[in-house]
Every structure is written in C-alpha cells, then in structure tokens.
Amino acid sequence: MTTAAVRLPAGIAHPFAPAGRVDPYPAYTWLRTHDPVHRDPMTGMWLVTGYADCTALLKDPAFSAAAGQRERAREDDLPVSMLTSDGTDHARLRAPGVRLVGPAATASIAEGLAHDADALLERAGEHGALSDAVDQLGTPLATAVLARLFGLREEQRAPFQQLARAVSVNLDPLAPPPLARLGRAAMGELTRYLDAHVDQALPSPLRDFAADGRLTRQEMLGVLGLAVVGGWQPLAESIGNALYWLLPRPEARAALRTADGEAAGTAMDELLRLEAPIPFTARVTVRDAELPGGRIPAGARVLAVLAAANRDPAVFADPDRPVWDRSPNPHLAFGGGPHFCLAARLVRQSGALLLSRLVRKFPAAALTDAEPRWAATLIPRRLTSLGVDLTGAQRPASRLPGAAAAHA
Numbered sequence: 001m002t003t004a005a006v007r008l009p010a011g012i013a014h015p016f017a018p019a020g021r022v023d024p025y026p027a028y029t030w031l032r033t034h035d036p037v038h039r040d041p042m043t044g045m046w047l048v049t050g051y052a053d054c055t056a057l058l059k060d061p062a063f064s065a066a067a068g069q070r071e072r073a074r075e076d077d078l079p080v081s082m083l084t085s086d087g088t089d090h091a092r093l094r095a096p097g098v099r100l101v102g103p104a105a106t107a108s109i110a111e112g113l114a115h116d117a118d119a120l121l122e123r124a125g126e127h128g129a130l131s132d133a134v135d136q137l138g139t140p141l142a143t144a145v146l147a148r149l150f151g152l153r154e155e156q157r158a159p160f161q162q163l164a165r166a167v168s169v170n171l172d173p174l175a176p177p178p179l180a181r182l183g184r185a186a187m188g189e190l191t192r193y194l195d196a197h198v199d200q201a202l203p204s205p206l207r208d209f210a211a212d213g214r215l216t217r218q219e220m221l222g223v224l225g226l227a228v229v230g231g232w233q234p235l236a237e238s239i240g241n242a243l244y245w246l247l248p249r250p251e252a253r254a255a256l257r258t259a260d261g262e263a264a265g266t267a268m269d270e271l272l273r274l275e276a277p278i279p280f281t282a283r284v285t286v287r288d289a290e291l292p293g294g295r296i297p298a299g300a301r302v303l304a305v306l307a308a309a310n311r312d313p314a315v316f317a318d319p320d321r322p323v324w325d326r327s328p329n330p331h332l333a334f335g336g337g338p339h340f341c342l343a344a345r346l347v348r349q350s351g352a353l354l355l356s357r358l359v360r361k362f363p364a365a366a367l368t369d370a371e372p373r374w375a376a377t378l379i380p381r382r383l384t385s386l387g388v389d390l391t392g393a394q395r396p397a398s399r400l401p402g403a404a405a406a407h408a
C-alpha cells in the first residue's frame with residue numbers, strides 16, 4: 001500500500017470541508033487509525049495524526065517551523081518572531097521571551113489577575129444569563145492577561161482589545177482574502193501601537209522584557225505581536241471550549257469547587273486536551289524525514305494535527321471523555337519540542353483561576369444551548385457562541401459532550 005493511495009472513506013467529512021471543520025474528529029480518528037502519516041489528496045499536504053508521529057515531528061529539525069509559517073501565511077510579511085525561525089536563530093529569539101511570559105512573569109501578575117477575574121465574574125453575575133460566555137468571560141480574561149503582561153492602564157484595555165480582535169484574523173489559514181488583507185493591515189497597526197507603548201508601560205513583565213537588551217527593537221516587537229496573535233484569541237476561546245465540557249457535568253463542577261490550584265490546573269489541562277484551541281500547526285520538510293508511522297519527502301507541507309494526537313488511545317485511556325484528574329497528561333495542545341508554547345503555564349493558571357472561581361461563585365451555572373455549534377474556522381477551534389445561565393434557573397441543556405463513545 002502506498003501512502004498516497006489512501007483516501008478518507010465516503011461518509012467521513014474531510015477535516016477542511018465545511019462539515020469536517022465543525023466536527024473533524026471522525027476524520028481524525030479514521031486517519032490516526034488507518035494512515036497516521038497521510039498524504040492528503042485534496043490539499044497535497046501531509047496530515048500527521050498519531051501521537052508518536054506528532055511528538056517526533058515537533059522535535060525533528062527536518063521539519064521547519066519558519067518555512068511552515070511562511071507557507072501558511074502566504075504572501076504576507078510576518079514580523080520576525082520565534083515562531084518564524086528555526087535552530088539557533090529561534091533559540092536566540094526565544095530566550096528573552098521567558099521574561100515576558102515565563103514562570104516569574106506568570107507569578108508576578110497572579111494577584112492582579114485574580115482581582116480581574118473576580119471583577120469580571122461580579123459583572124457577569126449582574127446579567128445572570130450570558131448570551132455568549134466567550135464574549136463575556138473568555139475575551140475579557142484574555143485581555144486582562146495581556147494587559148497585565150504588557151503593563152496597560154485600565155483605559156487602554158478596550159482599544160487594545162479591539163486591535164487584538166482585528167489581528168486575530170491572521171490565525172485562520174482559510175480566512176477569505178479581503179478579511180486576510182484587513183488582518184495584515186491590523187498587524188501593522190498593532191506593531192505601531194506596541195512600539196509607542198513599550199516605553200510608557202507600567203511596571204510589568206513587558207518592561208523586564210524590553211530591558212533585556214538581547215533583541216533588536218523589531219525583534220522585540222515581533223515577539224510581542226506573536227503573543228497577541230497567537231495568544232489572545234486562543235485563550236479567550238479556550239474558556240468557551242472548557243465550559244462546553246465542564247458545565248453539563250455536576251460532579252466535575254463540584255470537584256473543581258474544592259480543588260486547589262494544582263488540581264484545577266490538572267482539570268484545565270484535560271479541557272485543553274479535549275478541545276485544543278490550536279488544533280494543528282504547520283511545518284515544511286527541509287529534507288526527507290522518517291516518522292514512526294511513515295516517510296515524508298523533502299519540500300512537503302506538513303500539518304501536525306495536535307487535536308488528533310490528543311485523542312490517541314495509545315496514550316490517553318478513554319480519549320473522547322474527560323478524566324478530570326488525568327495525570328500524567330502529556331497532551332499537545334501547547335505543541336512540543338523547541339516551539340512548545342512559551343505561555344503554557346500562564347494559560348493553564350489563568351484558565352484554572354477563572355473556571356474554579358466561576359464554579360465557586362455560581363455552583364449551579366448551566367449551559368442554555370442544548371446544542372452549541374462549533375464554528376467552521378480551522379484555527380482557533382471555537383464555538384459560534386455559548387449561552388450560559390450563571391444562576392442555573394433556566395432549564396439546563398440535556399446534551400452531555402463525550403457521553404457516547406464518540407466516533408469509535
């Protein structure tokens with residue numbers, strides 16, 4: 001059997017077709033089972049869906065992230081950043097980034113962020129029912145995280161959020177050209193905004209990062225821009241994705257109410273595993289490459305399908321269901337290898353912080369949509385909207401994600 005001859009069976013939607021974008025898991029399961037290193041006849045790309053293959057790929061220098069990102073972004077000039085570089089160049093750009101989003105930076109904003117989370121839950125409580133929890137909880141949380149990291153003043157949050165929303169279009173490789181053009185223009189605007197802001201930032205991780213001195217101004221702005229484009233919307237959407245799985249399960253809500261920070265972080269990891277906001281990442285092979293599941297020739301466009309690897313039964317028992325205390329949980333929602341998300345700890349902590357405070361303040365919170373709909377965007381994986389009744393007074397939705405052994 002040659003790899004090129006393998007096709008998805010009729011009846012299973014291609015993950016990039018409209019139906020497959022809404023529910024890609026049947027295709028992921030089929031590919032992972034039958035052809036984990038798959039040359040996709042529809043796009044000419046290689047889809048790598050097995051866990052062992054994805055982890056090997058992400059560590060292997062034969063797979064270039066720099067070339068992968070250039071390919072993905074088509075003709076536009078991405079700012080230089082760690083995600084658009086490989087090898088020693090990448091290591092040089094990444095090292096100072098730790099000052100912006102590493103463990104010390106995360107610890108330094110924890111108290112302020114807890115204050116922000118309480119304030120936004122207080123505001124949400126005044127509404128009782130939220131028409132869209134991403135918009136009303138996830139988005140302000142993501143803005144608060146970046147505002148704390150970047151030393152923004154209170155009055156700068158709203159204009160910053162508008163810019164962050166505008167540049168987030170750049171995440172979706174299928175954005176229609178007119179929208180993609182707007183996204184690129186917004187990127188220029190964000191870079192100018194950050195350039196003007198850096199020297200006026202409040203004491204913050206950004207100030208430490210800017211004082212590091214190892215990067216040029218342009219490189220520094222590239223890293224900041226990457227944090228906004230790559231971080232803001234995925235973080236916002238991760239809250240909606242998490243509530244989708246969490247709220248219909250009273251036992252999980254109860255456990256999270258009494259969980260300490262560590263256990264809440266473990267639950268957040270499981271939520272990110274189940275519904276990775278960045279479902280895949282792009283690479284290009286710079287030479288022939290060998291993965292456990294097959295060979296890929298030089299010059300190939302490759303997607304490491306993190307969301308498929310995250311449900312690989314060879315690594316995760318009962319992969320389509322939440323196991324709240326799953327440990328270890330070596331999921332790939334933050335990627336792997338040298339480009340592993342620099343903000344993984346920050347994301348895990350911020351999500352855990354908001355979700356555990358939410359279930360404590362609103363123990364009866366419930367989804368109001370029986371069937372929340374997934375958007376047809378490829379990146380990030382997100383819901384079109386998620387109605388939540390914080391009081392639980394409205395009739396709770398009956399659907400329980402993962403209740404059936406989905407797509408076995």
Ligand code: HEM
Binds near residue numbers: 338
């Ligand atoms: C739920 C939220 C997030 C998810 C799921 C996520 C996921 C990822 C993934 C999968 C990668 C690897 C990409 C690749 O290998 O091609 C990555 C890289 C990165 N992420 Fe995140 N991320 C999130 C939030 C953030 C935030 C909030 C920030 C910054 C404030 C951030 C900063 C970065 C940076 C700088 C990189 C590049 C690291 C490198 O190339 O060395 N991320 N992220």
